[in-house]
Amino acid sequence: MVVVTTTDLVSEAPPRPLDRILLIGASRGLGLALADEWSGLGRHVVATVRGSSRTPLHELADRDDRDVEIETVDITAPDQIAALRDRLSGRTFDLLFINAGVTNEPDGTVAETTDEEFTRVMITNALSPLRVIEALADLVEPDGTIGVMSSGQGSVTNNVNGGHEVYRGSKAALNTYVRSYAARHVGDRRSLVLMAPGWVQTDLGGSEARLTVDDSIPNVVTTLDSLSGSTDLRYVDYLGRTVPW
Structure with missing residues (x-):
């Protein structure tokens, strides 16, 4: 039986620089802040938006001191x-980070939620x-990092107060599916990180x-840097502390 563990921050290889970043979901909020932080550190960021409308990410990309490309997906x-994968064919990245996500409106119990909203x-x-991940993983360097923005609310262990049920369930499902992905890719040297950014004003x-x-966000970036070179799946918060499943 394959057991995928989350342990404290002990990398199995020295951290590698995460200089080339593919960031999925960066038009606003935490994704925009990540693009701002990474590009401010001199890293090359390919960041995505959903549509053709101008966003704050476009304003960031227009700045002379930032190395930001914008893609659409x-x-x-x-x-x-699949089209994004084709457009990026032949390129490689040190980090693929998937930030895109939504909450549910209105926020009620599972039973109160419509089929469509669920x-x-x-x-x-x-x-x-x-x-x-399945489509773009091969664009990540063999010893690079794949990260996904999860949430502390995805922790089943820590769910002692309830609330935000549909959102919680979606993040718990995300965690389970990434864990299954890790179990199917034992031996892959890429780092896998589920990131809980904390409850942030967005x-x-x-x-x-x-x-x-x-x-x-600066702590999210520092934690991702520190985990590059590790080979197990990590579910951590923005300060690098392990989050219980």
Whole structure:
């Protein structure tokens, strides 16, 4: 039986520089902040938006001091994922990071949620990230990193208060599917990271969140850097602390 473990931060190889980054979902919120942080550190970022409308990411890419390319993909559309893969053919990245995700509206119990809303959240947050990983993993260097933005709310162990049931369930499903992916790829030297960024003040997190973007995102980047070179799946928070499954 294959057992995939999450352990404290002990890399099996020296961390490798994550200089070339493919960031899925960066038009606003945490994704935009990640593109800003990485490009501000002098790293080359290929970042995606969903449509043709101008976004704050375009403003970031227009700055002379930033190395940001913009691509377009809706991760819920398999044909668009395949088209992105074709456009990036021949290129390689040190890090593939999938940030795209949604919350459910209105926020009620599972039983109160419509079939359509439940399906939308689960497809976006759980199914689509795995489709992206399967399609784009071979663009990541053999000793590179694949990361996915999860949530502390995806922890079944830590769910002692309930609430946000559909969103919680979608992130718990995402964690399970990434764990299954890891179990199917034993021996792959790429690092796999499920990242819980904390409760952050964004459109999704709301104004009452405990952390600002500046509290979370620089630490997310530092943690991802520290985990490059590891070979097990890690489920960690923005400070690098292991999150219980």
